[in-house]
Amino acid sequence: MTDASTTPPKTPPPPPPASLTYGSKFAENPLEGARFGAMARRLPSVLAHTARKAWEVDKQAAVLLLACQIFTGIAAAVVLATTARAMTHILGGGTVSERLHGALPALVVVTLAAGVGRMCSLLSSYTDGRITPLLTTDADVALVAAVLRVESSAYGRDGFADQQEAAEIGVTRTRLMVQDAQRFTAALVRMVAAGGVITVLHPLLLPVLLLAVLPAGVGAVLSARVDYRTHFLNLGDRNVRAMMRSWSTHARFGDEVRANSMTDYQIYWYRALSERIDQRTLKAVPQMLRIQTASSALGGFFLMCTWATLAGLAITGRIALPIAATAVVAVQTAVAALTQVVIQGAALFHTSLYLVDMRAFLDLADELAPKRGALTIPERIEEIRIDEAVYHYPGKEEPAVAGVSLTLRRGEILALVGENGSGKSTLARLITGIVLPDKGAVQFDGINLADAAPSSVWSRTSLVPQNFACWPLRARENVTLGQPRTHDDGPVWKAIDAVGMREEVEKLPQGLDTLLARELFGGAELSGGQWQRLVCSRALYRQTPIVILDEPTSQMDARGEHAIFQQIKQIAPHCMTVVVTHQLENTRLADRILVMDKGRVIEQGTYDELVHAGGQFADLVALAKDR
Numbered sequence: 189m190t191d192a193s194t195t196p197p198k199t200p201p202p203p204p205p206a207s208l209t210y211g212s213k214f215a216e217n218p219l220e221g222a223r224f225g226a227m228a229r230r231l232p233s234v235l236a237h238t239a240r241k242a243w244e245v246d247k248q249a250a251v252l253l254l255a256c257q258i259f260t261g262i263a264a265a266v267v268l269a270t271t272a273r274a275m276t277h278i279l280g281g282g283t284v285s286e287r288l289h290g291a292l293p294a295l296v297v298v299t300l301a302a303g304v305g306r307m308c309s310l311l312s313s314y315t316d317g318r319i320t321p322l323l324t325t326d327a328d329v330a331l332v333a334a335v336l337r338v339e340s341s342a343y344g345r346d347g348f349a350d351q352q353e354a355a356e357i358g359v360t361r362t363r364l365m366v367q368d369a370q371r372f373t374a375a376l377v378r379m380v381a382a383g384g385v386i387t388v389l390h391p392l393l394l395p396v397l398l399l400a401v402l403p404a405g406v407g408a409v410l411s412a413r414v415d416y417r418t419h420f421l422n423l424g425d426r427n428v429r430a431m432m433r434s435w436s437t438h439a440r441f442g443d444e445v446r447a448n449s450m451t452d453y454q455i456y457w458y459r460a461l462s463e464r465i466d467q468r469t470l471k472a473v474p475q476m477l478r479i480q481t482a483s484s485a486l487g488g489f490f491l492m493c494t495w496a497t498l499a500g501l502a503i504t505g506r507i508a509l510p511i512a513a514t515a516v517v518a519v520q521t522a523v524a525a526l527t528q529v530v531i532q533g534a535a536l537f538h539t540s541l542y543l544v545d546m547r548a549f550l551d552l553a554d555e556l557a558p559k560r561g562a563l564t565i566p567e568r569i570e571e572i573r574i575d576e577a578v579y580h581y582p583g584k585e586e587p588a589v590a591g592v593s594l595t596l597r598r599g600e601i602l603a604l605v606g607e608n609g610s611g612k613s614t615l616a617r618l619i620t621g622i623v624l625p626d627k628g629a630v631q632f633d634g635i636n637l638a639d640a641a642p643s644s645v646w647s648r649t650s651l652v653p654q655n656f657a658c659w660p661l662r663a664r665e666n667v668t669l670g671q672p673r674t675h676d677d678g679p680v681w682k683a684i685d686a687v688g689m690r691e692e693v694e695k696l697p698q699g700l701d702t703l704l705a706r707e708l709f710g711g712a713e714l715s716g717g718q719w720q721r722l723v724c725s726r727a728l729y730r731q732t733p734i735v736i737l738d739e740p741t742s743q744m745d746a747r748g749e750h751a752i753f754q755q756i757k758q759i760a761p762h763c764m765t766v767v768v769t770h771q772l773e774n775t776r777l778a779d780r781i782l783v784m785d786k787g788r789v790i791e792q793g794t795y796d797e798l799v800h801a802g803g804q805f806a807d808l809v810a811l812a813k814d815r
């Protein structure tokens with residue numbers, strides 16, 4: 189028996205993942221309100237786009253694909269027309285052997301034409317196999333390049349991540365683009381051929397036949413709409429789920445997850461989010477069933493009407509028996525082709541929706557690419573000047589940097605200090621030209637960064653960011669990344685020596701050639717501090733006139749930190765150095781310290797001046813000592 193008063197309270201269940209809904213101008217599903225006609229009108233442009241893309245990546249295969257489509261149509265027409273001739277003989281007068289003998293040439297032609305048709309279909313699959321991987325890579329690379337080229341501020345823009353996720357689906361769908369287009373045009377060509385033959389046999393058959401297939405077309409388009417709507421509603425959740433999956437299953441964060449007993453919650457969270465996505469998907473299933481049942485029933489009814497019309501025409505003697513027999517084959521061919529036209533047309537339309545998302549994202553990325561000037565920053569820079577710079581992050585009311593002015597000269601070391609969120613990293617980003625101020629200006633030797641080519645600006649800067657990437661590349665590339673000079677390892681070792689990492693790198697299984705990713709075959713892993721030293725060595729290797737170090741030694745031991753600050757002193761005369769740090773003792777080496785608060789500079793001076801000034805800096809130094 190348990191005493192209720194001593195039973196520990198039951199832990200409440202964890203909250204479900206936050207429900208993510210669009211609340212922005214991207215909240216509009218482009219399909220809402222789109223009509224059947226508008227969708228049908230889109231198909232030619234999708235076909236033209238596919239053909240253009242196929243032509244760009246493999247001209248030979250594109251021509252072969254086109255030829256196959258034309259020959260498929262010709263073969264289908266020949267099969268049907270020649271079947272009519274064969275039927276005339278088979279159902280005509282004479283003995284069986286005489287009738288067969290008469291029909292033989294036509295039957296040979298039918299067999300040959302059918303063989304050509306089959307051959308064309310095989311060749312089409314072959315060309316699709318040649319074109320599709322190239323097209324997919326093209327789309328994938330275009331997407332990665334577009335994301336890499338946008339202004340950094342775009343990442344924080346409303347809806348950017350979701351639009352990127354939608355575009356990613358577009359890349360996946362590119363795999364189906366050629367196949368859908370090829371199947372659609374093959375069916376269209378077969379349908380035109382069969383339709384032509386049927387019209388020649390009797391003009392009444394074609395309209396009845398069209399009625400039989402139209403419901404399937406409408407059904408397929410409606411299904412595509414339901415499917416896309418589900419996809420659209422799930423977009424935000426899927427985006428977060430993908431991020432969560434990548435973080436929670438990454439080896440690098442494995443310890444944090446386990447030792448903080450996050451595992452069960454993460455699984456619960458992941459499952460809960462997946463179930464929410466599933467619920468939306470499952471909601472669409474009965475809708476799909478209703479659409480398909482209605483379209484099949486209607487289509488079946490009209491098909492019966494077609495057969496009844498044909499029977500009526502034959503019974504009343506308005507078409508001869510051999511013609512009626514040919515019409516049976518032609519109707520069957522046309523029904524199959526028409527069904528394929530509508531199904532493949534809907535599939536193509538469906539794929540086009542995702543391709544439109546991809547195109548829209550690429551256009552957006554284009555729009556968000558730097559629109560700065562083309563001026564070149566000289567190799568040697570004497571002065572950085574910031575005039576009343578203000579910067580707001582998208583969606584934030586308070587500016588992260590609220591009117592900062594400063595001048596930094598060659599040979600100077602500037603330290604930025606202040607409490608969390610005071611705007612130090614943002615000011616460092618402004619100095620590096622990663623973001624441009626909303627108001628005011630940042631100038632390198634009189635050149636406003638808004639007028640300079642970004643690549644020219646960044647070829648003059650080295651940045652050790654607060655959160656750096658541990659690139660799964662070889663040790664050498666981790667130093668030279670962004671500035672590869674692989675013909676000689678001398679400068680690489682010099683940079684590695686400068687951060688005191690030679691021994692560790694030499695001990696790696698393949699030295700500089702070691703892949704720094706434990707999770708990949710043959711890879712090795714560094715400690716947090718060793719990674720940070722390597723990132724600092726990259727900044728030293730670049731030998732640029734501007735060096736920005738945002739908490740560069742936060743993970744280092746005393747020896748590492750000492751080595752880095754020695755290096756900073758050593759390179760300082762040749763460049764302008766900005767160090768963001770919370771280790772106030774380290775600011776002693778700075779020529780000037782800027783103390784930031786709420787995006788403003790509230791104090792500045794040398795260490796000795798500030799420590800005796802009785803301001804925030806002195807307070808922070810006192811707090812650091814009072815531990």
Ligand SMILES: Nc1ncnc2c1ncn2[C@@H]1O[C@H](COP(=O)(O)OP(=O)(O)OP(=O)(O)O)[C@@H](O)[C@H]1O
Pocket residue numbers: 344581582584588606607608609610611612613614615654
């Ligand atoms: N990418 C971002 N998007 C939106 N707001 C941001 C972003 N980065 C920073 N901020 C906001 O800008 C303000 C200044 O941030 P910043 O990173 O410059 O501060 P900091 O002084 O470097 O802080 P810390 O000492 O914690 O590194 C903060 O209020 C922060 O929330």
